Amino acid sequence: MKRMYSGAPLFILFLPVFVSVLHAYVGPGAGFGIVTSFMVILNAVLVSLLSLLLWPLNLAVRVLKRRRRKRKAVADRVVVLGLDGFSPEIAAELMEAGELPNLSYLSESGVLMELGTTCPGISPVAWSTFQTGVNPGKHGIFDFLAPDRKRYMALLSSVRTARVEKRRRFLPFARSRTVTEVKLLRRSTPFWNLLGKYGLRSIVLRVPITYPPEPLDGHILSGMCVPDLRGTQGSYTLFTENPPGAPITGGLWSPLTRSDDDTWTSVLPGPVDGNGVETTVNLKLSRSGGNFVLSVGEAVLTLVPGILSHWVELSFGNRGKMKCITKFNLDPGEDGSPRLYATALNIDPYSPSLPISHPVYFSKYIAGLQGPFATLGLAEDTWALNNGVIPEEIFLQQAWSIFDERRKMFFDALKRNGKGLVTCVFDTSDRIQHMFWSRGFGEGTPIREMYRKMDILVGDTLKRIKRNDMLIVMSDHGFTSFHGCVDLNRWLVEKGYMVLEEGISTVETAFKGVDWSRTRAWSMGLAGIMLNLKGREARGIVDPGPEAEEILAEITAGLLEIRDESGKRVVSSVYRSEEVYSGPYAEEAPDLIVGTSRGYRVGWNCVTGGVGDRVTYPNNKHWNGDHCHDHLLVPGILACNMKLADDPPDIVDIAPTILDALGMVPPSYMDGKSLLAKAGVR
Amino acid sequence: MKYVNLVLNTLFDVFLYPLGWLPPLWGLIFVSAVSGILMVMIFGKISDQEGIAVLRKRMTGEVLGILLNAGTPATVISFAARLIADNTRYLVMILKPMVVMAVPFMLLWGQLDARYGSAGLPGNQPVTITFQYAEEPPPTEENDFSVRNGGLIPPVMTVDTLKQVSFRIFSHGSRGVEILANDLRIPVGSIHEWNGSLVSRGFDTSPSLLSPFHPTVTVLDAGTETPDSGWYSFPDVDYRVMGWRWSWAAVFLVFSMAAAVVATGVLKIKV
Structure with missing residues (x-):
């Protein structure tokens, strides 16, 4: 919107020319309103016209540039619905009980079977293999962590963040500047990059190990391993009057200072700025009747105990350039001493401080249309629940709100990309099983509820796909105790x-x-x-x-x-x-x-x-x-609306299968084989 | 209305008094900047800021949607339609603040127009004054007119078909001289006397908020020969800004909006 509203100063310059028509002007506030409103219409009309005028040229360039597909495609579009950790064992049992009608439908009309996972069956390894069609020896991701053999330390396996000196390209004599460089360590080529060479567009949402996002013909929103604003893989903040007994893993503690009987103050620690100073945002908590009013940064919100707040936008640093979103929860405390919890400082998708999408404004597009959404790689706060900082209900509220955000962007992608690829990975299934496995999956348990909701998601997806679409529902691994x-x-x-x-x-x-x-x-x-x-x-x-x-x-x-x-x-x-x-x-x-x-x-x-x-x-x-x-012991699941080979498929086979379905010959370096070819669909 | 104007004029006189020592341009810039900031603050208070923020972001999303889907004409048109629909919602949203702000703005506009719109009667430059009569204008003599610090330039023109009497006056001195209330004494016909102030352009028999300094037409003996209304046209004053000649309205709009732009950033008000 800044771009759109930046027309206002330009308009001001030309105001003297329009003085005679300014009788409608009613003060700067509303004046801007009218001016920007006019600019919006002008913008919409001009951009649309330009887009329509350039469309034939755009089409011609794409036709000329794209490679010719060597096979006849069996699908116009492939839709991959990734359900992280969705277990075939539990699914089979619930299908037997008639509780997963949409997966049962897929099983009857297409296939539903176990999907072999990588060794080990860990998300970063498995999803890297999914996207590249190669074994870990070719993409280089073997675990969440990679060993630093020189310093005997654990490093994040998929991303390297370093401060590097950069010379200015057009000012070679100017002083170099230090910038943060983020590098994706997953090697090989994701199959959606190959699709682009054949003129097929992809929308890839939250697939693990896609941070930082690589350019592709289409749009990508990074998933697992996107850090929070503090640069960690997710650290919550706990505010209490008394320090917690032991160090808290995965989080920070910030003292609440009581100002009077019903008011407390504190600071929310933020990222370290360019000068190495930790930035903070002031916070004031006031008791008001049964509820609490929280003033944090420029936001004021009422906290209702037992309900996770909506996203709150915060800015850190001198000029407020480091923007994030966070949610709060308050436990009033039996002793009158409240416990305030803040989720990890998710990078604000509307004004991202780090590249979390390609193109960079793709996250802004989503946030603009559907509102703020969780951007952190592992956004569900498992450590807060592990440490007893939040109760189970709050964790579930958080997990399901993230699921709702993801579902909206997935359905929007389905609407926008009619040909090519739409892929979205939902993590809720993984997180809920991690945290509630000991409850089993009997009636009324979070896991059973989750399987039902995922089945509804499958059903909603089936309603949105067309006759020539291939739907793949898959998980990277299963689960066990x-x-x-x-x-x-x-x-x-x-x-x-x-x-x-x-x-x-x-x-x-x-x-x-x-x-x-x-x-x-x-x-x-x-x-x-x-x-x-x-x-x-x-x-x-x-x-x-x-x-x-x-x-x-x-x-x-x-x-x-x-x-x-x-x-x-x-x-x-x-x-x-x-x-x-x-x-x-x-x-x-x-x-x-x-x-x-x-x-x-x-x-x-x-x-x-x-x-x-x-x-x-x-x-x-x-x-x-x-x-x-x-x-x-922990295979994933594979369901498809088309018949596939029934000999045990493996996650490495998915990329070649998708390429094959869209009319491409899978490259020889890929380790997997097309399940279509095996099934004799061709 | 006369009394409302009296109160407003006094208020503005008091407010602008400290600026009296400044050149008019600087006074105008100051007033413009302050009013720009105040108007933005009022806008911030009476508008649905949260709603505007959400709508602005959605409209940004729609613009980006057009850019992201430039190769798909149907999607581009769908986003453009959504953008225009949301733009309409935005206009509806700012309607209430616009209506509320119209009142102070109208008052301000009238006051500034009256105070900064003209330079008064320029030295040795004539200005034409016209009276409109309901009936046939009475015969007038040039000697019946007197202008303090100035004089009448003959002839006095009577246009019977239009029922108008026009004449020109001038001020003494080489520089522009404000001809204030009671400076001009003009007998209208043989028995009426009219008192007025000439700091504004155009006047009517009843002043309005938009013309707060309209001269009050004092009719000593109402009769058929009393003028219904009258107007004159002093030349507009021009202000030299960045080498260009700007009208007071341009100065006001540019500087009020510039101040407002800064204020929206500092006060984080969504417009």
Whole structure:
């Protein structure tokens, strides 16, 4: 709108010319209104006319530039509805009970079957394989985290953010400036980029590992791994009068200072500015009857206990350039001392401080039409629920409001792109199963409710697609329970593969206290074990070759022998990376990929380089369902309105299938095979 | 109306008194800037700011929708139609503030027009005054007129068919001289005397809010020969701004809107 309203100053310059017609002018406020209103109509008419006039030219350029499709397409458009973590086992049971009529319809009219996931079955790995059609050895994403082998640290596997010196292109003699550079570390090419070469447009919404967004013929809104305004993967803020007893994971604490009986003040910590100073926004909370009034930044809102607020727009920094949106929830507290919760500071999609879409104004377009929406990669605040900062109802309100936002943008995309590709991934299914798995999926449980709502979404999508559209409903993995943790680093210590420094028995995080000069193996991430290899790790001691092979064999055998108190095996499979990965980046993978049994997952601290005091221990967190297990135990689901091959499909087959359906020959580097060809549709 | 104007004139006199020492242009700029800011503040208070913000964002989305779908004419037309529909909603939304603001704006406009619209009677430059009669104009003699600080330029013209009497007056001195109330004494016919102020352009027998300084026509002995109305035309004053000659209205509009633009940014008012 700024662009549109920037016409006002221009108009002012020409005002003297129009003085005679200014009798209708009624003050600057309404004057702007009339002027801008006129500008809007002019703008709409001119842009529409220009667009219509240029359309033949545009069409001609597209026709000339695009490659010729070598096959006859079986679909005009492919619609991919991604339901993260949607489990085929639960779906089958609920379909049996007649509760998922739309999936049952798909099963009868097309196909519905299990979809093999990647090794390991973790969203960033699986969705990277989905979009590229290659195994992780070719796209380079093996886990949420990637090992920094020089510093023995955990890094985010998909994005690298760095401050770099940039020279000004047109002013080579001017002083260089420091800018933040964000780089997507997923390699290979997403299949929608190939579609663009054939003149097919794509709208890709919230597919994990698409941040920062890459240019494509169409529009993309990034998903998982989009950070919040603080640069984290999502950190909430808790405001209380007294400090929380223990450090809070995934969040910040900000003290509430009581001004009088019914008023408190505080500050909401924001991002660090260019000078390295943490920015803040002032906050004032006042009790008013049964409700609370919150003044934060320029916003004033009434907080009703038990109801998550609407999105509040906030600006940080001297000139308010760092914009975000956040929601609040208030617990009045039994002792009269309120607990205020603020979600992570989502990047404002209307004025994004970081590139979260392509083109950059695509997020603004969505926010303009449907209002603010969650932009954070992992927007549902699982840590806040884990830490007891918010109750379950608030978490569910948050999850479903995000779902509603996503549904609106998905349906708008279906309306706008009649040919080519529309893809949207819904995360609600994953988050609700993570947080409510222990409740089961009986009547009245959040998981059962979620499966029903997802089925309704499938039904609503079916109503919006055309006869020649191919609808693919899929999940990247399934789900199972996570009631016990296995601390792989503890096991490595106990077996002598990892050695801690003298006097240290446990490590909180980041391998602080590990004696690398005597450590032969280390574990980091949700499934990986790495050797401390000479020439690869900074302080490697294991010789590549026979010694390495021997240690890997020993560790593999040992892991498969880990048993819990009931005698059940904790680890059901261990894969050598060369068994499951091939390609130019396979060497970056962990040496061993550990597949835990149902019920067990790698322990919380172990993921980021901690070493606990027990190899197995109960998982007492609210996060009690997971999929970071042996990938064969957690397949995803694949449903399609067209017949596909019924031999077990794999997530790597989806990209070639879509290319094939749209009339393209899948490139030879892709590892998957078209399920259409297998099914004999051609 | 006469008394309303009296009150308003006094109020504006008091408000503008501190600017009396400034050159008229600077006074006008100051008044324009202050009124621009005040009007924006009023607009902010009486308009649905949240609604305007939402609508503005939606309209932005629709413009971007046109850009994003430039290759699909049907979508472009659909977004253009939505944009025009939302624009209508926007106009409806600002209707209430416009109506409310029309009142202070009208008062301000009249006052500024009266105070800054003309430079008075310029030195040695004649100005024509015309009286309109309901009946046939009475015979008038040139010697019946007197203008303080000025004089009459003969002849006095009587146009019987139009029932009008016109004459020209001038002021003494090389620079423009304001001819204020009671400066001009004009016997109309043989028995009537008319008193008036000549700081405005045009006058009528009843003053209005838009012409607050209209001279009051004092009819000493109402009769058929009394003029119904009269008007004159002093030359408009021009202000030199950035090398151009601007009318007072242009100065007011530009500077009030410029101040308003700044105010909307600083006060974060959606317009």
